[in-house]
Amino acid sequence: MxxxxxxxxxxxxxxxxxxxxxxxxxxxxxxxxxxxxxxxxxxxxxxxxxxxxxxxxxxxxxxxxxxxxxxxxxxxxxxxxxxxxxxxxxxxxxxxxxxxxxxxxxxxxxxxxxxxxxxxxxxxxxxxxxxxxxxxxxxxxxxxxxxxxxxxxxxxxxxxxxxxxxxxxxxGYIPRGMRKTLFVEKRGSQRAVEMLIARLKGEPFQTEMPMPVFDQVNPAPAIKELGKATIALCTSGGIVPKGNPDGIQSASAQKWGKYDVSTREALSAPDFYTTHGGYDPVYANEIPDRVAPLDILKEFEKEGLIGKVYQWFYTTTGTGTAVSKAKEFGTQIGAELKAAEVDGVILTST
Amino acid sequence: MKKLIITNNPAVKEKFKNVFFIDGSPQDILTKVRDLVHQGHGLISHPLSASLRMMFSPYRTVVLSTKKEQIDFFSAEIIEDSIIKYKNHMNYRKIDNVHSEDYQVIDILLLEAALNEDTGSW
Amino acid sequence: MVKEIERFGIPIVHMATITTISESVGANRIVPTVAIPHPVGNPKLAQEDEKVLRKELVKRALNALTTEVSGPTHFE
Amino acid sequence: MEGLSENKLVWRNKWGVDILKLEIGRIYIKDIQLGNETTVKNGILTVDKEGLITKLKEDERIKDVKIDVARPGEKVRIIPVKDVIEPRVKVSGGVNGFPGVTAKQAQCGDGVTHVLYGAAVVTVGDIVGFQEGVIDMWGEGARWTPFSKTFNLTVDINVVEGLTPHVHEETVRVAGLRAAEFVGTAGKDIKPDEVLAYEMGSIFEESAKYPNLPKVIYAEMMITQGLLHDTYIYGVNAQNILPALLHVNEELDGAVVSGNCVAACDKITTYQHQNNSVINDLYAQHGKEINFLGCIMVPEHTTLGGKLRASEYTLKLAKMLGADAVVISEEGYGNPDSDLLMICKKCEKAGIKTVLITDECAGRDGMSQPLADTAQEAVAVVSGGNVSHVVTLPPADKVIGNPEAIAVLAGGWKGALLEDGTLMCELNAVIGSTSEIGFHNVTCRLY
The missing domain is CATH 3.40.50.280 (Cobalamin-binding domain)
Incomplete structure (x- = not known):
């Protein structure tokens, strides 16, 4: 051997x-x-x-x-x-x-x-x-x-x-997410009728094409003192700094970015623009705050309506992004926000 | 009732009024349709064809309604899904330019069927 | 994304135009916005008026964050 | 009206109400030969080739007809296939042929019909240059299409110059149906090897008989969008209909004809309408597990307005009939996915349980998400397979039809036509491979 x-x-x-x-x-x-x-x-x-x-x-x-x-x-x-x-x-x-x-x-x-x-x-x-x-x-x-x-x-x-x-x-392995085409013993209509009868009898049945699962999360408690709260701004509208330094994809995003906005008054053009491929970018490129309203949040911070705008602004693109990816992004961003003791989040979507 | 026809099919441009002609790919048509839907136009015809073979077509024609104040969410979801689905197909297929004349003809016939079908003026 | 952030116990408000999608992705606090390409803006308005509009929308969002909810709720 | 009374057999049940009763007598066909007469002897179907050509050429729009035979196992490839039709003959009740298309109007689903079981008429010929649709009678390709198991009489139609595409399409469609009718007559006086009885009373009667069985309806979606994308019911182009309720026997007896020839893998050929597998499998459970109420024929429109109307109307019919559940099958891919999910959502919201049959596009490697449209309500879905799955088809000894159409298969994507004639193509080119009425036994599993 x-x-x-x-x-x-x-x-x-x-x-x-x-x-x-x-x-x-x-x-x-x-x-x-x-x-x-x-x-x-x-x-x-x-x-x-x-x-x-x-x-x-x-x-x-x-x-x-x-x-x-x-x-x-x-x-x-x-x-x-x-x-x-x-x-x-x-x-x-x-x-x-x-x-x-x-x-x-x-x-x-x-x-x-x-x-x-x-x-x-x-x-x-x-x-x-x-x-x-x-x-x-x-x-x-x-x-x-x-x-x-x-x-x-x-x-x-x-x-x-x-x-x-x-x-x-x-x-015994975890499905890779591959849809494999294969032959089965029973024709499709037979499988459909069996599935139907199982459904009608309240017996377990297995769909051949599972839909993405949307579960619900219990609402987090409201902010008590807005005047002392740190609010983070996030968007799935693809607003990125000039040159898109992290190369966030215009669709089917594989990553998210975070940018320091502590010294900014607004997300103004041409320093920021949208890389999102899912809508007409003209309006967002003129005034990126139309997608992610940093300007207003900063004003409210000055007025004392809110405590603070969180230093980092989070962004990705929402179009065509797989559910599993979006989930991954949310978990990563959420962990950071939690660690930074952010009190509330505004997420804008296009 | 004015309808807006978005097309890259020259034969459609010749034959119909209210045509917004784009000298581009089917993908460009879908993108333009999406932008117009975001501006308040509704979809009258579905942006995709009903058969796989027509996914290879170099031509795409979509009928839109006149602009309304309120955006039609239903249309917005459909065009978004359609773009994803179209791209998904074209990742590993290419447009069949060899038979473009035939595709032109079928595209226009399917358009006529759609226009005949839509009798209302909602 | 909304859900995963909220899972950490941080209240999150989703500002989106297509609110049906918002609900289906599990948002609990929802503020309907103006239009897909400019959720919190309106290029048809004069710049000052547009700002007033945006201010109003962000206020609504903050109001949502300070309001207890028990399930998907629209703030209009 | 003459047709209705002519030869009509009326059964009466114990309530004394007219019902449709259909007997399908299967004559097993073991081979097809070309000859000088059209007969069945000992399971061998002989077709009068010249007689058939003469018959078809009665239509002045037809210039040439080529007749050939393809048998299971032969290294023969048929391309581009337009339709597949089962040859049959009406022995009693109704009229022979396809009412409203090749015969005068009559009630389908009643009386006795003989079927040349195991034989099929396959029409070949392109109306436009990009047509595909392949049947391989042997090897790898044969596994993927149900029509490699039938003895196929191929009818290759060449039309005269100058026909409009509409007229061209109609000529080829009708020629195929006429050919099936011509061949089918051979079975008229033959004793069937097997007799299937399809008997169904009125909805009230059946519900009285089976008060405790759940009421099930079948919603069959059909492509109805224009040239090469049409379906006909009793000769009516279904583009312009509201969803129509059919008795479960009608489609099995020639009421529905395909005019759809651009969705090779998931179109419903006329043969598949005649032998609709969903109807047959639901029928088999009628009176046992379910009470099968009927079929709603649902047009797939191109307009959103049409889609909304058809889905609402389907739901309403299902509700009027008191359906507890519905099996919904799709035809085609792309915009019909919207109809499918609309009907599903509306039914589920109304408390009617659904099972859907569709196919999927998961990319060549199967790693893409199968659907762009999703609905949480679609909890029970049967998949007919991935249309993008790649198959390798070795070269044929003989090609029936247009060999150039093979290049079309390889031309529209990054596929390959190798020098020796080996072809790599997607399942979407193979007739009936990913059937959305569950006619075939292909599926997808998560790996």
Whole structure:
């Protein structure tokens, strides 16, 4: 069996048995041994693959030095030339999950090597990499390791041998968001009638085309003292500084931007304009405050009607942006506003 | 009842009055329609065709109502969705210019059907 | 976006022209605005009048933020 | 009116009210041969080729007709397909042919009809240059179209010069129907291998019989937007109708004819109207799980006003009939998606449960969101597959129709026509591949 495929394993400082939180700042290193979960992994590959080494990196180091970390790790991968890269599982650990996810994305995009990882479904890393890597569904704590590894190994085995993966349910991974066209036993009309009868009987049924879910959030309590409140201004109308320094897309936005407006009286032209591709930009470009009314908020701040306009102005474009992206933006922006103790938010949309 | 026909089909321009002709792509037509809807015009005809093959057409004609004070939300949602859907298709398809004459003819026939259908003056 | 920010317990007011979308994305405090390309402006007005209009709309938004609501509410 | 009384068989049930009773006798066809007479013997359908050509050329607008046969498994490609029609003959009740189109007006859905089951007439010929629609009889392509399993008599129509597109379209459409009628007569005196009975009383009677079963209606949307985008009911162009209520038997007996030939993957061919799978599958549950009330034929208009009107009217008919649930099927892609969701939303809001059948465009890699329009109310949707799914079709030994149309398939997108004739195309070019009446067994799953 000289034709074994090669697997490279990635773990954080904890699973790499270097140390706990105190070692989270360690830079990545390559270790030709099989460390932590990598140790038992080879056995699960049933003699078809071998683990050629382990990359260990501190979670904080990775997240704070993403580019440097990726450069190092990608170089190791190039040298070792594995057929499959395995990372984690990260369970519900946010920083570890983000590291696995960013690594997975880079490896798939740049090196075209398949990656298997494992995460709890609510790990923020899932959304980052599930389209690129295979993310198996794990429990939320390391107690699920014994269950996770065989699932990951089974997938690694298929990837290593170039065998097509089955459905997410069969293989235990989180759906990648791919609509796969396939044949089923029953014709469509039959499936429709069965679905109808199940609905009529109040039995469970599964739609073949799930609609995006809109859940409702309980309203946050009102601001008590407006005169002391810090108000943040956000827009999905794509108002950006001249030159669009962060390259916010005109549609299907992949990112948001924040700009310091503490010294500004208004979002005036030509310092600001709209990059939004979803409406006629003429009016917004004449007076950007028509989309995001910083001018009025600043006046109210002066008058003492409100305590303060928050230093940062947040912006993105709303058109064609996937629900999952909008959600991601909201979570990131919300976390920042919460940390900054902002009391209320005005969000304008075009 | 005045209707406004937005088109990039030269044959439509020749044959009809109240035509706003744009020398551009179907995408330009949809963008212009969107801007006009935002200004208060309503959609009379749907901005998309009913078949996949017509997505390849170099021509697109949309009928709008006269401008109203209040923006028609329904029209605004439809044009927005239509643009997303159209772009989604054209990401990996290209316009079929080889048969542009035939597309011109079908475009105008579908327009005539739409105009015949809309008898009201709401 | 609206929902996710509100999830942090911060009151948020959505100023939007198509209020049906506003509701469907889960906004609880909604201020209907002027038009899609210029939600809080109106190029037809003189610049001073336009400012008055914008002031009025932002006041409505602040009013919304200081009002307790129990579900999607329009402030008109 | 003559047609109505002629040969009409009237069944009476215990309430003594006229009902429609349809018997479909299937004669299994195992092969088609071209010859000098039109007969069925031991399951072999022989078609009088010259006789058929002469018959079709009675229409002076037709210059040439080419007749051929494509059998399952043969390395044959048919392109561009305009329509597929099942050859049938009326044995008793009603009149033979397609009332309002090829025959005088008569009630469909009553009496005895014989079907040459397993055979199909496939019309070929382009009215405009960009037509597509491929049927491969073998290999990979055959998996994707239900019409690779039928023995196909292909009718390639060439018209005289100078016809307007409308007249050209009508000529080809009617020629296909006439050809099916001509061939179908071979089954008139043959004993069917299988007899299907379709019997349905009035809505009141059926509801009295099954008081506890939920009442279900079928709303069938049809493309009705102009040339190459039309559907006919009893010969009436459905562009100008209000949604019409049909007895469940009528469409199964030739009341509905397709004039739509630009949406290869998800159009409803005449064959699929004659064998509408939703009607058949609902019928199978009638009296068991559901009380199947009827079909509402819903036109898909181009105008928003028309869409609003048709969706409201459909809801009203459903309410008048006391429907508890409705199956809604779409035809086409693009603006009809709006109609589909409008009807869905209105029905759900009125407390009528819906199940939708549609197809989706999720991009070549399947990674795009399938729909641009979304409605929270659409909780039960059947997908006929991704129209952008790419299939690789190896070269054929023989092409029936216009080989140049193959280039059209590859021309409109970044597809490929390789030197050896291998073609990569999207499912949207393959006839019936992503059927929105659920005629085929393709779907999409989230991976």
């Amino acid at each position: 000289s034709e074994k495929f090669k697997v490279l394993y990635y773990v954080n400082q904890f699973f790499g048995q270097v140390g706990g939180e105190d070692k989270a700042g360690m830079a990545p290193l390559f270790c030709p041994e099989k460390v932590g979960p990598a140790a038992g992994f080879e056995g699960l590959l049933k003699g078809a693959g071998e683990v050629v080494g382990t990359v260990i990196c501190g979670d904080n180091y990775f997240n704070e030095n993403k580019e440097r970390s990726l450069e190092f790790i990608l170089n190791v991968i190039k040298e070792q030339a594995p057929q499959v890269v395995v990372a984690g599982p990260a369970f519900n650990a946010g920083r570890y999950g983000m590291a696995c996810a960013e690594l997975a994305k880079a490896v798939v995009d740049e090196l075209k090597i398949p990656v298997v990882t494992g995460m709890y479904v609510e790990n923020p890393g899932v959304d980052i990499c599930k389209e690129k890597a295979i993310v198996i569904r794990t429990s939320d704590s390391a107690g699920g390791m014994r269950k996770a590894l065989p699932t990951m190994a089974a997938i690694a085995l298929k990837l290593g041998k170039g065998i097509e993966l089955g459905s997410p349910e069969e293989e």
